[in-house]
Amino acid sequence: MAPKSPPKATLEHSQSASGSAAAHHVEERHYRSGPLRWLLTTNHKEIGSLYLIFSLSMFMIGGAMALIIRLELFQPGLQMVQPEFFNQMTTMHGLIMVFGAVMPGFVGLANWMIPLQVGAPDMALPRLNNFSFWLLPIAFTLLLSTLLMPGGGPNFGWTFYAPLSTTYAPPSTTFFIFALHMAGISSILGAINIIATILNLRAPGMRLMDMTLFVWTWLITAFLLIAVMPVLAGVITMMLLDINFGTSFFNAAGGGDPVLFQHLFWFFGHPEVYIMILPAFGIVSVIIPTFARKRLFGYASMVYATASIAILSFLVWAHHMFAVGLPLVAELFFMYTTMLIAVPTGVKVFNWITTLFRGEITFETPMLFALAFVVLFTIGGFSGLMLAIAPADFQYHDTYFVVAHFHYVLVPGAVFSIMAAVYYWLPKWTGHYPDERLGRWHFWLSVIGVNLLFFPMHFAGLAGMPRRIPDYALQFADFNMASSIGGFLFGFSQLLFIWVIVKCVRGGVKAPASAWEGATDLEWTVPSPAPLHTFETPPDLRGFKFH
Amino acid sequence: MRKMFTLAALLASLDSSYSISHASDWNMPVGVSQVSRDVYGLHMIIFWICVVIGLIVFGVMFYSLYRYRRSKGAKAVQFHEHTTIEIVWTAIPFLILIAMAIPATATLKDMYDASESDYDVMITGHQWRWQYDYMGEDVTFFSNMSTPREQIAGTEEKGEHYLLEVDQPLVLPVDRKIRLLTTSADVIHSWWVPDLAVKKDAIPGFVNESWTRIEEPGIYRGQCAELCGKDHGFMPVVVHAMEQEQFDAWLAERKQEAAAEAGGVDREWALEELVERGEKVYATICASCHQAEGQGMPPTFPALAGNQTLMDDLDRHIDVVVNGVSGSAMAAFSGTLSPVDIAALITFERNAWGNDTGDAVQPADIQALVSP
Amino acid sequence: MWDVVKSVLAAFFGVQQDQRRRKDFEQGKAGAFILIGILLALLMIVIVFVVASMAAG
Numbered sequence: 001m002a003p004k005s006p007p008k009a010t011l012e013h014s015q016s017a018s019g020s021a022a023a024h025h026v027e028e029r030h031y032r033s034g035p036l037r038w039l040l041t042t043n044h045k046e047i048g049s050l051y052l053i054f055s056l057s058m059f060m061i062g063g064a065m066a067l068i069i070r071l072e073l074f075q076p077g078l079q080m081v082q083p084e085f086f087n088q089m090t091t092m093h094g095l096i097m098v099f100g101a102v103m104p105g106f107v108g109l110a111n112w113m114i115p116l117q118v119g120a121p122d123m124a125l126p127r128l129n130n131f132s133f134w135l136l137p138i139a140f141t142l143l144l145s146t147l148l149m150p151g152g153g154p155n156f157g158w159t160f161y162a163p164l165s166t167t168y169a170p171p172s173t174t175f176f177i178f179a180l181h182m183a184g185i186s187s188i189l190g191a192i193n194i195i196a197t198i199l200n201l202r203a204p205g206m207r208l209m210d211m212t213l214f215v216w217t218w219l220i221t222a223f224l225l226i227a228v229m230p231v232l233a234g235v236i237t238m239m240l241l242d243i244n245f246g247t248s249f250f251n252a253a254g255g256g257d258p259v260l261f262q263h264l265f266w267f268f269g270h271p272e273v274y275i276m277i278l279p280a281f282g283i284v285s286v287i288i289p290t291f292a293r294k295r296l297f298g299y300a301s302m303v304y305a306t307a308s309i310a311i312l313s314f315l316v317w318a319h320h321m322f323a324v325g326l327p328l329v330a331e332l333f334f335m336y337t338t339m340l341i342a343v344p345t346g347v348k349v350f351n352w353i354t355t356l357f358r359g360e361i362t363f364e365t366p367m368l369f370a371l372a373f374v375v376l377f378t379i380g381g382f383s384g385l386m387l388a389i390a391p392a393d394f395q396y397h398d399t400y401f402v403v404a405h406f407h408y409v410l411v412p413g414a415v416f417s418i419m420a421a422v423y424y425w426l427p428k429w430t431g432h433y434p435d436e437r438l439g440r441w442h443f444w445l446s447v448i449g450v451n452l453l454f455f456p457m458h459f460a461g462l463a464g465m466p467r468r469i470p471d472y473a474l475q476f477a478d479f480n481m482a483s484s485i486g487g488f489l490f491g492f493s494q495l496l497f498i499w500v501i502v503k504c505v506r507g508g509v510k511a512p513a514s515a516w517e518g519a520t521d522l523e524w525t526v527p528s529p530a531p532l533h534t535f536e537t538p539p540d541l542r543g544f545k546f547h
Numbered sequence: 548m549r550k551m552f553t554l555a556a557l558l559a560s561l562d563s564s565y566s567i568s569h570a571s572d573w574n575m576p577v578g579v580s581q582v583s584r585d586v587y588g589l590h591m592i593i594f595w596i597c598v599v600i601g602l603i604v605f606g607v608m609f610y611s612l613y614r615y616r617r618s619k620g621a622k623a624v625q626f627h628e629h630t631t632i633e634i635v636w637t638a639i640p641f642l643i644l645i646a647m648a649i650p651a652t653a654t655l656k657d658m659y660d661a662s663e664s665d666y667d668v669m670i671t672g673h674q675w676r677w678q679y680d681y682m683g684e685d686v687t688f689f690s691n692m693s694t695p696r697e698q699i700a701g702t703e704e705k706g707e708h709y710l711l712e713v714d715q716p717l718v719l720p721v722d723r724k725i726r727l728l729t730t731s732a733d734v735i736h737s738w739w740v741p742d743l744a745v746k747k748d749a750i751p752g753f754v755n756e757s758w759t760r761i762e763e764p765g766i767y768r769g770q771c772a773e774l775c776g777k778d779h780g781f782m783p784v785v786v787h788a789m790e791q792e793q794f795d796a797w798l799a800e801r802k803q804e805a806a807a808e809a810g811g812v813d814r815e816w817a818l819e820e821l822v823e824r825g826e827k828v829y830a831t832i833c834a835s836c837h838q839a840e841g842q843g844m845p846p847t848f849p850a851l852a853g854n855q856t857l858m859d860d861l862d863r864h865i866d867v868v869v870n871g872v873s874g875s876a877m878a879a880f881s882g883t884l885s886p887v888d889i890a891a892l893i894t895f896e897r898n899a900w901g902n903d904t905g906d907a908v909q910p911a912d913i914q915a916l917v918s919p
Numbered sequence: 920m921w922d923v924v925k926s927v928l929a930a931f932f933g934v935q936q937d938q939r940r941r942k943d944f945e946q947g948k949a950g951a952f953i954l955i956g957i958l959l960a961l962l963m964i965v966i967v968f969v970v971a972s973m974a975a976g
Binding site for chain 2: 076077078079083084087150151155156157161163164167168170171252253256257258259292293294295296297298299300301323324325328331332335336339340342343346347349350353354356357358359360361362363371374375378379382383385386389390391392394395397398399459462463464466467468469470471472473474475
């Protein structure tokens with residue numbers, strides 16, 4: 001998506017190499033066109049584009065797996081796939097969507113937009129940035145290749161509870177662990193880079209409370225990543241030892257503790273959930289003021305609420321484990337903390353709505369996605385509140401009600417926010433507006449599809465359908481058929497999304513520097529498309545009106 | 548507390564599919580115990596709270612979207628930050644949550660009090676069946692899904708209780724406090740019956756506790772709720788609740804059967820007799836992994852048909868079945884199958900699918916091995 | 920000190936007057952806010968735990 005022509009060599013670049021022969025060599029390699037340029041790039045915009053393209057490809061692959069799942073569940077009985085393969089599909093779908101689509105999607109947006117929004121020339125650590133990205137295709141190629149190995153790929157769910165994922169796992173599990181380690185290292189390095197950029201490279205005169213909420217939420221998310229990815233690394237290393245080196249961390253027969261796995265996993269896993277939603281809050285908090293032409297109602301409250309959510313996210317992990325037989329005190333503690341987290345989340349929703357109130361609202365595609373986010377994420381929040389009630393959770397836990405809940409916060413939540421961001425910033429990336437008519441089609445088909453897909457799952461779950469089953473009792477048939485139809489509608493609508501992006505990269509209505517009338521942030525002061533190098537000298541922010 | 552649930556029941560009756568004891572098609576079942584009714588009440592209260600908040604929040608939102616459109620000539624009014632409003636919208640949800648936490652805490656405490664039970668049942672999860680052990684009664688048995696594979700494959704019409712039927716249900720008396728102890732022999736399972744509002748994970752190395760007091764005789768169906776491998780979707784739970792007298796009669800009958808079974812260990816069994824019995828054991832216990840024709844699913848589940856190690860080494864064969872293979876999915880069956888069943892099973896495996904060894908393993912030999 | 924505690928509590932609650940916030944950012948020390956923030960977060964954990972213990976009886 002970045003401009004294809006190589007930029008002019010600058011004085012700075014020729015100085016950086018020692019000796020004229022070496023300088024010549026370095027330059028040639030640096031500006032090579034073709035695949036090597038993308039392999040070796042240290043430019044935040046190019047790496048951002050790589051991340052986004054990677055995320056989109058993974059979204060399609062993970063989505064294809066979801067369609068296999070929905071195809072099998074279209075009717076009762078086993079028609080398309082066998083249970084072993086079904087379990088591999090649910091597992092891979094979850095892993096790919098979480099670690100391959102949503103997280104890299106947000107990192108791609110961060111790469112593109114954080115330097116532009118804080119007035120920095122690039123990310124603070126450009127080579128590290130390159131390395132963080134290229135770990136991902138390697139990790140996911142390895143992960144996907146396990147599907148072709150004897151015994152199949154991971155089949156124990158994306159939560160990979162031991163001992164199903166250790167003693168009872170297929171031989172390919174060691175590769176799964178390796179792949180996850182690589183994805184984790186990529187995330188940690190990316191997070192370090194983002195923190196370094198935000199804290200050190202802000203343009204002179206920009207204080208923390210002047211930053212956009214997208215930058216703020218990413219700053220907090222990056223701290224969450226650094227705090228919890230090592231926990232994930234630890235738990236999968238313990239699995240590795242159990243599988244290959246005869247230890248018994250999670251093997252009860254050897255004196256180990258399968259519940260320890262769940263504590264460690266969810267101590268990572270719950271903050272991970274917020275890692276996938278906080279940047280979405282940031283995006284929506286940037287888009288809604290733009291199209292309501294009104295500043296965000298409570299900027300400071302939004303920052304504080306994000307921080308509160310981040311802190312609380314470390315204190316609620318065991319609400320995923322209400323049915324494992326925790327002591328009563330623990331159940332109560334985690335029920336109370338989980339209910340508490342609803343308060344800052346509510347503050348956010350109220351702020352968005354008050355921002356709309358008495359605004360001057362227009363409904364361009366990014367705004368449509370952002371508004372759908374507010375409504376549908378809130379629905380996901382409501383079911384989350386219901387799940388927090390521990391006694392009722394005994395009925396909801398591990399049913400399709402939970403599947404409905406987390407898909408509402410992740411698909412019309414996180415994924416819609418990424419789509420909103422793409423529509424919002426495409427003019428800046430490509431210099432062209434995305435096709436508004438196609439964008440609207442994409443939006444409405446997605447909204448209808450996603451609700452038809454996930455809303456009936458609430459009913460199926462309440463009526464008693466457990467999750468992760470390849471076949472189901474007859475009373476769940478209607479809900480599943482509706483979900484499957486919705487799934488295919490939503491899935492195929494995304495082809496339209498790809499078409500909109502391709503079309504926009506190729507051409508379209510030219511966008512000016514400030515592509516949206518109500519947009520005020522710093523990225524709209526550079527030309528559209530943003531040249532490969534921006535803010536090489538820091539912008540003069542005297543008199544600049546922040547948010 | 549009670550008042551609150553009456554309120555919930557009243558609200559719930561707005562839903563047309565509401566009924567006293569049967570699973571509704573759209574909503575959580577009210578169930579057949581006090582706990583399940585309490586849980587249903589909590590569910591409906593929090594549901595209506597969410598509906599009301601949703602109506603207000605989305606109401607304001609859609610009003611703003613409609614009223615303040617630019618195409619209607621709206622002009623933005625710049626205002627932001629209002630301390631009073633912000634305090635109010637933080638405090639109100641907080642108070643609602645406290646009001647919600649009080650009844651939830653009470654119900655949870657009730658669910659955790661498994662003391663003074665009339666009967667204790669140990670529930671052990673296996674891949675992929677449940678084992679029920681009436682503690683102190685010497686009655687134990689497996690409960691396997693009884694839906695025929697043909698119905699799953701679609702070559703036969705699916706029955707009314709497709710995937711939710713078993714060969715032997717858990718039989719319980721009504722109006723008695725039953726303590727349910729859950730554990731597992733292999734991976735984590737979760738024992739769930741929606742009508743009882745009991746869902747408890749069965750975890751290897753742990754014994755979890757829960758309880759129920761069923762108020763109406765009937766048959767209540769549930770499923771394993773925790774992903775436990777290939778046939779996770781095919782290990783239903785069926786509870787048959789009956790009056791005390793019927794239950795006593797049933798229990799006495801089971802005890803007699805168990806005694807008769809124990810007598811079988813001492814006598815000499817013929818090869819055909821063992822193979823015939825072993826075929827049934829194989830079909831219910833082994834076929835899900837090693838497959839109906841013994842072809843297995845390598846590399847995880849090795850083939851038994853034509854397996855040279857199996858045919859050459861009888862002692863190893865017995866050892867694997869009795870003690871399992873540590874570090875693999877092969878469980879030890881000495882604790883879960885009777886010596887007669889183990890002997891029959893091994894004999895069957897050594898004489899089926901072209902494994903024509905002619906060996907007949909006697910139950911007495913297995914008995915000697917298991918309890919020397 | 921008390922001002923710092925009040926500001927941190929306001930941040931936990933998510934509500935703060937703009938002028939107070941400005942004052943904090945201009946005159947306050949980041950370290951003090953972080954320290955008090957961590958202490959108050961720990962205090963919150965203790966409070967919730969005590970409430971849970973009492974409720975569990």
